[in-house]
Amino acid sequence: MLKKISIIALIMIALACKGHDAEGVVANSGRNLMVNGNPYLIKGICYHPVSKGSTKRSFETLDTDLALMKEARINTIRVYEPIDDIQVLDAIHEAGMKVIIGFGYNQNGKYDILSRSFIDYVKKYKDHQAILMWELGNEYNYHPEWFGDDINNWYQTLNTSAEAIHELDKTHPVTTAHGELPDAQALTSCPNIDVWGLNVYRWDDPTEVFDRWKTISKKPMYLSEAGGDSYMTIAKKGYEKGINQKAQAEANANILDAVFNNQDVCSGVTLFSFTDGWWKAGKPDTQDPGGWAPNSSGVPYDGTPNEEYWGIVDIERNKKLTFEVVKNKYR
Structure with a gap:
């Protein structure tokens, strides 16, 4: 409660x-x-739409996607890079949803953290009603090599970047998508982070994450990534090898139950993800098994992140079995 x-x-x-x-x-x-x-309460989805045969994000199917999200009772969209299109943000707002805007570290000076041009985006869109939070980085704690082999350099940048947003925008929190639970070093180094997003893959039950969070922080948190894919690399737990929508649906049902049973600690989830991404593991015009992600051994139920099979809809926007799970849990 x-x-x-x-x-x-x-x-x-x-x-x-x-x-x-x-x-x-x-x-x-x-x-x-x-x-x-x-x-x-965030009833969300991670959203990075890339068309078949492409490797770049496109909003050409936005109307269809928003209609499907609305049907699934999604209220929050999490994106990995800024949306510099007022019409897209307007459409999200008109659909009754909010968006978590993610800023990458190095995006060639385009609204990124390295150049500090993310502040220009905040200035431009801070009064838009679609904005829920500003998100700085995605699992950068897994990559100290990006910061001179010293993760403290990232945490210092993260904290000062959050401070810069606070000075400009008093009406939206700053979050980060941290890989797994942050340790004491991360928490003490980043007092300017208002809400902690956690990318967590703990099989089909993240309850232990919520129990641990109670002991390490009094701030809000949410699962910025969680879920399962629809491909089994091996047969396991009664799930057959190969494309397996049932495994994904049942894993997501259990994960979402855990989230919503712990609302005293957890502010929700942005399930990974809306649509399959054919660009991630092989040729972008075919759907390929395989792929790799840090700390991914907890992916249900085979311990393997088949990167092109995570959508609640496929690339043609056909609903998978997990779509109805999301719709029923996001009441």
């Missing part, structure tokens, strides 16, 4: 609203993420 909102938190939210459209105010109170003064 979500906790009652303290009087102090309500005053802080009211102050944040001053001079802003109240419909655009996102804050946190204790472990709760708040939107317009009300507790907000």
Whole structure:
């Protein structure tokens, strides 16, 4: 059950609203993420639409995708790079959804962290009602080699970047997508992170993550990635080898049950992912098994992340079995 909102938190939210459209105010109170003064539970999806035969993101199927998301009762979309198109953001808002905008470290100076041009994007879109949070980085704690072989360099950059956003935007929290649970070094180094997103693959039950979070932080958290794919590299636990939508559907059902049974700690999930990505493991005009991801041995039920089979719909937007699972759990 979500906790009652303290009087102090309500005053802080009211102050944040001053001079802003109240419909655009996102804050946190204790472990709760708040939107317009009300507790907000993320019923989300990771979204990086790449058309068959391509390797670049495209929103050419946006209307179809938003209709399917709406049917699945999704309220939040998480993207891995900024959406610099007001019409796309408007469409997301009009569909009744919010978006977590992700900033990469090095995107050739285009709204990235390295050049600090992410601030230009925040300035441009901070008043758009589709924005839920700003997200800095995705699993960068797995890559100290990107930061002079010293992960402290990333944490310092993460914290100062969050501070820069706070100075500019008082009405949206800053988050990061951390690979697994952050250790004490990460938590103490990054006090400016308001909400911690965790990319977690713990088979089909992330409950232990929530139990641990209670002991290490009082801030809000959500699962920024979780889920299962629809391909079994081996036969296991009664699931046949090969394309296996049943394995994905049952894994996602268990994961979502765990999330929503722990709302006192967890502010929701952005399930990975909306559509299959044919660009990830082989030729982009064919769907190939295989692929690799850090800390992925916990992927249900074969311990292998078949990177092109994670969608709740396939690349043609046909619903997989897990689509109905998501629809039923996201009530």
